Amino acid sequence: MDSEVKNKIVSIEKPQLEAPADWQPVIIGILCNWCSYAGSDLTGTSRIQYPPNIRIIRVPCSSRVDPWFLIKSLQTSADGVLVSGCHPGDCHYITGNYFARRRFLVTKKLLNFVGYHEDRIQFSWVSAAEGPKFAKVVEKVTQDIRKLGPLHLNKKENFNR
Amino acid sequence: MDYTKQIQDIAARLFSEGKIDVFVGYRSTGYDENQVPVIITDAGEVDKLVFNDRSVFNLVNYLKFEQTRNKRVGIVVKGCDSRALNLLLTESQVKRDNLYIIGIACEGVLGEDGRKAQNCLECVMPDAVVYDELLGTPSGKREYVVNADILEIAAKGLTERAAYFEDVFSSCIRCNACRHSCPLCYCAKCCIDQDSSALYNGSNTESSAFHALMTWSLHLAGRCVDCRNCEKACPSHLPLHLLHKQNEMVIYQNFQGHLSGLVPEERGAFYKYSLSDPDDFIM
Numbered sequence: 001m002d003s004e005v006k007n008k009i010v011s012i013e014k015p016q017l018e019a020p021a022d023w024q025p026v027i028i029g030i031l032c033n034w035c036s037y038a039g040s041d042l043t044g045t046s047r048i049q050y051p052p053n054i055r056i057i058r059v060p061c062s063s064r065v066d067p068w069f070l071i072k073s074l075q076t077s078a079d080g081v082l083v084s085g086c087h088p089g090d091c092h093y094i095t096g097n098y099f100a101r102r103r104f105l106v107t108k109k110l111l112n113f114v115g116y117h118e119d120r121i122q123f124s125w126v127s128a129a130e131g132p133k134f135a136k137v138v139e140k141v142t143q144d145i146r147k148l149g150p151l152h153l154n155k156k157e158n159f160n161r
Numbered sequence: 162m163d164y165t166k167q168i169q170d171i172a173a174r175l176f177s178e179g180k181i182d183v184f185v186g187y188r189s190t191g192y193d194e195n196q197v198p199v200i201i202t203d204a205g206e207v208d209k210l211v212f213n214d215r216s217v218f219n220l221v222n223y224l225k226f227e228q229t230r231n232k233r234v235g236i237v238v239k240g241c242d243s244r245a246l247n248l249l250l251t252e253s254q255v256k257r258d259n260l261y262i263i264g265i266a267c268e269g270v271l272g273e274d275g276r277k278a279q280n281c282l283e284c285v286m287p288d289a290v291v292y293d294e295l296l297g298t299p300s301g302k303r304e305y306v307v308n309a310d311i312l313e314i315a316a317k318g319l320t321e322r323a324a325y326f327e328d329v330f331s332s333c334i335r336c337n338a339c340r341h342s343c344p345l346c347y348c349a350k351c352c353i354d355q356d357s358s359a360l361y362n363g364s365n366t367e368s369s370a371f372h373a374l375m376t377w378s379l380h381l382a383g384r385c386v387d388c389r390n391c392e393k394a395c396p397s398h399l400p401l402h403l404l405h406k407q408n409e410m411v412i413y414q415n416f417q418g419h420l421s422g423l424v425p426e427e428r429g430a431f432y433k434y435s436l437s438d439p440d441d442f443i444m
Contacts, residue, residue: 098434115323
């Protein structure tokens, strides 16, 4: 076999184990429309800096978040997921986040059970007035996931979850 | 545990009284000791019916079939099956008036190895909880025990668990037999099929199986009744009960000892909430 082709095949079979130096974590942020999304807006308008690694998706309520969304995010491209909603008792739909809370716990435990690090999936309550808190939360999540490294680097040999 | 005679008599009586159009029961395969489900539409066929400790399948699954839809159905249910039926009733998937339920006070069925199945040893409610007629002597509710396999795997490290489940997920061929055999999976269009990308949707890669099985098990969390129809149907013999039992354990320990389908009119764990649910994992 042509040595060039052979090298190519080997490099496909055994991808690089180390993260590239310029690697940046991809974090999906699923925020509720009424509290956390407004909170993140306040962070921006208050000119508070937070890491740009988070990609924000707006949902009507934290109880709109199906565990499927989190699984799909981790399966396709994300290195971590942050879900954020209103504080208990503050839900725009009165009880939405109480229902969400139950699902989050079970999802987190199951993902941990199948070998994903706890910090890959994180949850927070951020109200519309808590701009600085949102910046801190994103800072922490980004740091945690940066420490864990990329999720999709090499699935076969590097259980870097 | 052999109720063959009684079930045949009841089925014959129901057909002659005109109370049912179809009867869902078990019949012998004809070539070995095992049994398969059978749907009977005629009183002449009732001598096919059998019931003993090899009647392993959950017949409630057959209530979502075309042959039984909107018809008056006679059905045989064991303890776990009746819990699934209970949930289907609360979720308005079947009409109680259309059903004639023969409940069994189950003594446990046999697993593939010929010994009592694991889910029967850990069963919390062997007697049927919803029935028109009960066969056998009820033995009552039992104490919940955490599945031994769960504890064994949870004791391993994160990396070992990841390696173990990578093996499990990569053995999946994405035939969706688990979904089709589950009595509680009744959606006409499943959300995991909605993705138009063939790479993630139908392919049997580890990533695709992770997506399908995890989503499936989380949509059944708080509803799964541990009948293990999925595991019996799985051609790759995946330990699917691990995912369900893990969810069941977390729900039992954190949400006031919730066990699905035991009480009539009680819906799954995710249909209700408590102000004192654990909150410490949320920032």
